[in-house]
Amino acid sequence: QQARFTGRTVIVTGAGSGIGRATALRLLSEGARVIAADISAERLAALEQSSGSGELVGVAGDVSLQADVDALVLAAGPTVDGLVNNAGIMDSFLPTAEITDEVWERVFRVNVTSQMRLMRAVLPGMVSAGFGRIVNIASEAGIRAGASGTTYSASKHAVIGLTKSTALFYGPKGVRCNAVAPGAVKTNIEAPFLSAWAAERLGPIMQTTIPAPAEPEELAASICWLLSEDSPNVNGAVLMSDGGWSTI
Template structure:
């Protein structure tokens, strides 16, 4: 039996970070198709302008800016007003740098984007969600949050830490009506920079990647899981790190 999801988010306002490309773009377009008003944030003004032109609706508000800057977080929340949910998608890699080759700048930038920015955005919307007694928070983690063989030390550590943050939010604010969950994708066809900056990392992990157990998917596949976690259909789901990997975690 088919289910009509066309109005699943009607009347709701959702913030999407990393909205200009990949999973963020797919999530934004799907939310709009299902009736949501979306505040889409992206560091690239060009990507954001293209998204808004393609969407062609006044239910999409764009905010261009660096999520690691508090002023950008403030602008996003101000533009949204009442926030019913967040899809925290934006993230960067560390170009496969293992610990012995990790530099402070890369380490800090990865943690600022992948962990601190989601924390600040969450912190900014929690008071209104707690007061209202409802809210859905969905984050994009990674298979790297379960293992250490598909990224460098910084990215892996940031995604493990993000998983812990999600569970902490779920524990503390679940009783207040706020749900927090994450999707952990395997391979996804996006424009995220995955170039190797370490010859040792390539030597160590290259053959593993050649035999990746599940194929990469298009961003829209992961977006479906994010929307489910944001929707009322997932009303009893809280503190879950949901693999979207074709069964990779079973191997």
């Protein structure tokens, strides 16, 4: 395999499982120094076991907390070339009138605020270097309503706005910022796929339209393409990596 990331330092959040783990391993296999963040120290230890000879720095912490973001960026060192804002959580597939403040605030803190804070922290360095590659993980739920509950949909739509606006302001300074929108992927994400409310109303539609779930490695391939110099003219894009689900 071609080593597209030799000499590059890349932060990956939510690297202990699923898409983040596959992305961290792919980056390591292509020569990157990977700063792997996860709320679970146990999952990071398991990643370290599988990581072979690559340079991996595991940082346990909650990316929804500013202090943990500061510690993560400090661990990465002065130069961060790439950032994969991947950590994310689901809601319970609940519609607007059933949203609790607790779920709304937690989902937004983890799925949106963490991405803003990490970008805010690394962008000044990327601007001085004239080089930065950011990939934010959105979702099928970032472009329409049928893939999750209201809170998660709203949070992933926000990820796309955050991505496009960052691309606009920082593209001229050498930073490319794109989003990958996965469809269904075989990971450990908590997916009470349909609440009773949604199963009754959406079950038949959902079941006939979702393509077979992808492997996390398929998502890692999409993410690494956007991080690499194979996508030089791509900025502010939302790459659907969903087996064609969005075409339906």
